[in-house]
Amino acid sequence: xxxPQRWDAPFGPEMTDxxxxxxxxxxxxxxxxxxxFPNHTPLVGVIKNDSRLVRFEAGDIVVREGDYGNSAFLVxxxxxxxxxxxxLPRELIGRQSSxxxxxxxxxxxxxxxxxxxxxxDTQRYTDQKLRGSATxxxxxxxxxxxVPAVLVDHKTAELxxxxxxxxxxxxxxxxxxxxxxxxxGAELLEIRWxxxxxxxxxxxxxxxxxxxxxxxxxxxxxxxxxxxFQGLNETELQEVANATLFETxxxxxxxxxxxxxxxxxxxxxxxxxAREGEYPDGVLMIRAGxxxxxxxxxxxxxxxxxxxxGDTFGIDELWxxxxxxxxxxxxxxxxxxxxxxLRVPAPILEKFVFPxxxxxxxxxxxxxxxxxxxxxxxxxxxxQRFINGTKSMLIDLNLCVRCDDxxxxxxxxxxxxPRFIRHGPTFDHWMVANACxxxxxxxxxxxxxxxxxHRSISxxxxxxxxxxxxxxxxCANSCPYNNIRLVEIRDVGxxxxxxxxxxxPILKATKCDLCETNPGGPACVRACPHDALRRVDFxxxxxxxxxx
Amino acid sequence: xxxxHAISIRYFTLLGIFxxxxxxxxxxxxxxxxxxxRPEFLTGYVMFGLMLLVALLNVRKKLSMVPIGRAAYWLxxxxxxxxxxxxxxxxxxxxxWPEGGxxxxxxxxxxxVTASGLAGYALQRISPRRLAAADLEIIYERIPAExxxxxxxxxxIVLESTKESGADTLGRHYLESLSWYFRRPRFFVPHxxxxxxxxxxxxxQVQTIERYLSAAERAQLTKxxxxxxxxxKIDLHYALQSVMKYWLLIHVPLAAALLALMxxxxxxxxxxxx
Numbered sequence: 001x002x003x004p005q006r007w008d009a010p011f012g013p014e015m016t017d018x019x020x021x022x023x024x025x026x027x028x029x030x031x032x033x034x035x036x037f038p039n040h041t042p043l044v045g046v047i048k049n050d051s052r053l054v055r056f057e058a059g060d061i062v063v064r065e066g067d068y069g070n071s072a073f074l075v076x077x078x079x080x081x082x083x084x085x086x087x088l089p090r091e092l093i094g095r096q097s098s099x100x101x102x103x104x105x106x107x108x109x110x111x112x113x114x115x116x117x118x119x120x121d122t123q124r125y126t127d128q129k130l131r132g133s134a135t136x137x138x139x140x141x142x143x144x145x146x147v148p149a150v151l152v153d154h155k156t157a158e159l160x161x162x163x164x165x166x167x168x169x170x171x172x173x174x175x176x177x178x179x180x181x182x183x184x185g186a187e188l189l190e191i192r193w194x195x196x197x198x199x200x201x202x203x204x205x206x207x208x209x210x211x212x213x214x215x216x217x218x219x220x221x222x223x224x225x226x227x228x229f230q231g232l233n234e235t236e237l238q239e240v241a242n243a244t245l246f247e248t249x250x251x252x253x254x255x256x257x258x259x260x261x262x263x264x265x266x267x268x269x270x271x272x273x274a275r276e277g278e279y280p281d282g283v284l285m286i287r288a289g290x291x292x293x294x295x296x297x298x299x300x301x302x303x304x305x306x307x308x309x310g311d312t313f314g315i316d317e318l319w320x321x322x323x324x325x326x327x328x329x330x331x332x333x334x335x336x337x338x339x340x341x342l343r344v345p346a347p348i349l350e351k352f353v354f355p356x357x358x359x360x361x362x363x364x365x366x367x368x369x370x371x372x373x374x375x376x377x378x379x380x381x382x383x384q385r386f387i388n389g390t391k392s393m394l395i396d397l398n399l400c401v402r403c404d405d406x407x408x409x410x411x412x413x414x415x416x417x418p419r420f421i422r423h424g425p426t427f428d429h430w431m432v433a434n435a436c437x438x439x440x441x442x443x444x445x446x447x448x449x450x451x452x453x454h455r456s457i458s459x460x461x462x463x464x465x466x467x468x469x470x471x472x473x474x475c476a477n478s479c480p481y482n483n484i485r486l487v488e489i490r491d492v493g494x495x496x497x498x499x500x501x502x503x504x505p506i507l508k509a510t511k512c513d514l515c516e517t518n519p520g521g522p523a524c525v526r527a528c529p530h531d532a533l534r535r536v537d538f539x540x541x542x543x544x545x546x547x548x
Numbered sequence: 549x550x551x552x553h554a555i556s557i558r559y560f561t562l563l564g565i566f567x568x569x570x571x572x573x574x575x576x577x578x579x580x581x582x583x584x585x586r587p588e589f590l591t592g593y594v595m596f597g598l599m600l601l602v603a604l605l606n607v608r609k610k611l612s613m614v615p616i617g618r619a620a621y622w623l624x625x626x627x628x629x630x631x632x633x634x635x636x637x638x639x640x641x642x643x644x645w646p647e648g649g650x651x652x653x654x655x656x657x658x659x660x661v662t663a664s665g666l667a668g669y670a671l672q673r674i675s676p677r678r679l680a681a682a683d684l685e686i687i688y689e690r691i692p693a694e695x696x697x698x699x700x701x702x703x704x705i706v707l708e709s710t711k712e713s714g715a716d717t718l719g720r721h722y723l724e725s726l727s728w729y730f731r732r733p734r735f736f737v738p739h740x741x742x743x744x745x746x747x748x749x750x751x752x753q754v755q756t757i758e759r760y761l762s763a764a765e766r767a768q769l770t771k772x773x774x775x776x777x778x779x780x781k782i783d784l785h786y787a788l789q790s791v792m793k794y795w796l797l798i799h800v801p802l803a804a805a806l807l808a809l810m811x812x813x814x815x816x817x818x819x820x821x822x
Binding site for chain 1: 609610611612613614615617618619620622623672675676677679680685687688789792793
């Protein structure tokens, strides 16, 4: 077998050389200096393999506010509209309007739950606003039926040919900030994050454009939220923002290599952001993703803690060396999956931040003095990437009597079929069960063609709108922890529902929704008679130590 | 330690309430005849109320879709009120073993329900730790499939060994002894009591056959031994999970019988009290 190459699986296999030639004449692409691209990654290759042409009809939603995406869009032809205010109703963009059941309604599930699980009233699927694709489910679109009414009722702005959008969400792995729909038939060039990264890396124009937008839109907000920069006034903050560098580490598709690691038991080399022993040239601030702080230990790296969005690294050493003494990094910072980092140069810190800053708390390296066994569960949670979860199902096996009351409680609140499996990776007497962890970085939400999987407004849980889910399996395939399941649905008579053309069963993605619509929170937690089951956020301190 | 600490505080609080309540109630019941009152009706109806409350745990399990308190609190209440009932029973009857067939049947039920409840409670406190220490986690319903998979692997190894060596030594030993072990869960009782009979049996089988095998066959035997030890852990899960599931088949029917006797007792007492 030949060694797999980067572009073996192009983003849009249907892209032709003619398409590429045409795209190269677009002013935004024609302005790119092809000579700056290395031979192994030519511009033509990036356009052909890391982008694809997508067509939208009037009313098609291109991106939805709150969605996660891994691509940006360049308008080639046609007109789009970005919704400014008021926001489009959630139902209109394919979201679920989650209403919490009353006590009696919840109780009525005793007699309304059917013996056969996964029964659906098919009537509610008939009025869904989906423009389907029989051959490629992932290309199905949610669309707005009455575009003129939307234009009247909502303040919108036009996006014409040459407009680039979605690049900050794609590179920064943050939710889309606005909904954009096609006002008329439009052709867009969709560039996946790998291509976008190359364009930013090799072309000064694109880099300037993307960085300027980030500086304008998000950087100052990110800096202001950090305790490190809170004493700074507007002018000083602007100075810091102007000097800040953007960096990304790791793979956007980290879940793919992570799944491989779980299957084969072999961890891949994680990219080192800052290495122990080197001199820090600035403080690193995590903007998105996770990184672990590690110290050399024998032949390995011992995890001391992990950092998430807003956390900083390197401040201990820079603070200690502010009088001019050279202090090298005491620990390494290693990317866990995809990490988006801001680097604030040391001279800027010395000029604006240190004069107003109090001494930082105890240096992270002091944690290396703790016994290894104390940190072992945390090391495991980091290795398994459970730190991504905000509501992971943690079971204390010393207390769990394996009665499955939690499973039955889940089934009774979800139409007779549980939304998790009481099984999963174990360490010592802890188990993280196969239940949706409602991740901080929800890779399952990337690529959902209809926006059916989304964060609920009420509690921030990742939920699936059953009405707009088309059962394409994108979310289930993306979930690094295998916590999403596709189920075959049945009609109210208990008969399997099949597609009339292909006779294939209709599937729906299902997962734990934290009992979003049920009163009282997750039924699994309430149902455990031995307090063995908790929903935990691994990022909120040392969970294992607090639980015992 | 904090979680267990919290649970201990909860239990000790409940225990304190239990002790205080029973002392207060006993003193009151003792004092009642001095005021020309009969304590039996009061203690009897309190027992009746507590029995219904304790029985509600089963209803709570069916109502997990409504927020009526965490099952952990219900179970704690179930255990403490259950123990309180024994004390109340002595206050009510003023004897350990009453006269009369019906009364003795009632007393027997009270003792059996309490004993089975306490035994179950102890089982549920001890067994999970033993399972966690086994370093294997398996869903009870998956055990037959897992055992079949282990058996298939062992048989494949035996067949491969026979094919490669041309000798039937390992195959014969499998048919004579090992197949018995791999057929279904074994050493149920020893596993319940924490004995290592399964591991001992495996060691004995390995030592018995080892001397007759070639180097290549010994390597295959080592693989079989690994699978046998793995099955031993599954057997442990089977034994302990079975007991944790099925002790309720003793406790619940006995409790139902006690409730039935109690209802009959209340009817009889009220009829003959007139």
